[in-house]
Amino acid sequence: MAGPENAKWTRLAALGLLLAGLAPAVVLVALLIWGMDAQEDLIFLISAMVIPFVGALLAWRFGAWTKFVAILAALLTAMAMFWTAFGLAQPASFFDFVPGILLTVGTLIAIGASIAALIAGNRGRMATAPEGGERLGIALALGLVVVAAVVSGALNLTTRGSADAGEAETTVTLKGFEYGEAGYVVAGGTEVFVRNDDPFAHTFTVEELGIDESLLGAGSKLIDIPAEPGTYVLYCRIHTSQPEDPQADGMATALTIL
Numbered sequence: 001m002a003g004p005e006n007a008k009w010t011r012l013a014a015l016g017l018l019l020a021g022l023a024p025a026v027v028l029v030a031l032l033i034w035g036m037d038a039q040e041d042l043i044f045l046i047s048a049m050v051i052p053f054v055g056a057l058l059a060w061r062f063g064a065w066t067k068f069v070a071i072l073a074a075l076l077t078a079m080a081m082f083w084t085a086f087g088l089a090q091p092a093s094f095f096d097f098v099p100g101i102l103l104t105v106g107t108l109i110a111i112g113a114s115i116a117a118l119i120a121g122n123r124g125r126m127a128t129a130p131e132g133g134e135r136l137g138i139a140l141a142l143g144l145v146v147v148a149a150v151v152s153g154a155l156n157l158t159t160r161g162s163a164d165a166g167e168a169e170t171t172v173t174l175k176g177f178e179y180g181e182a183g184y185v186v187a188g189g190t191e192v193f194v195r196n197d198d199p200f201a202h203t204f205t206v207e208e209l210g211i212d213e214s215l216l217g218a219g220s221k222l223i224d225i226p227a228e229p230g231t232y233v234l235y236c237r238i239h240t241s242q243p244e245d246p247q248a249d250g251m252a253t254a255l256t257i258l
């Protein structure tokens, strides 16, 4: 990456911003590949991608003042995309975990390296290509992201589960961050076939019955329904912010057991 003479650590800062900008890019790609209704999110995600990319270009190409722009761009990206950091809790879900890694690693590097570049610039330590610690930092950052993506992708493929609907009379689909039906009626003591048609992880959770099954993107499972007649709240633990009242705001539906 030879280029204009710039303060040491500048290129690492630019790399951090590029990584952070890839977080919304990965989410966008997932939405588009899965044909999800992304219209509302499109401008938001593109902005969250363009801001760090422009910040990276400015920091790489121009002088000291652009390090402040880089820090600002990193903070803006972190604020806009902070929700992807929750994906770090789910290493086996590629499209949740990878954006989380890109955002956290990218913004931390961008901010840290921008500050280091400001200090280096003040001391007149310039470079036209990364060397020493900066070079190592670039290699470590890229290595970490690539390893995380490969491991997460492998875990996703091997653990997502693919059940056969078999005898199950009821199919529950999870798509577009919603349960397919406003309510399900199931005979107690049977199995339901649950399929996640999103690239993101969801859960099949019925708190009162102690059921809490995770479904990775594109995965499916057979889930036992106990013989405990009644009507229960069935919801996704990940996309419900008020677990005490899931139907108020969340990804929730009703499960009636006969």
Ligand SMILES: [Cu+2]
Pocket (backbone or CB within 6 Å): 177, 201, 202, 203, 236, 237, 238, 239, 251
């Ligand atoms: Cu969900």
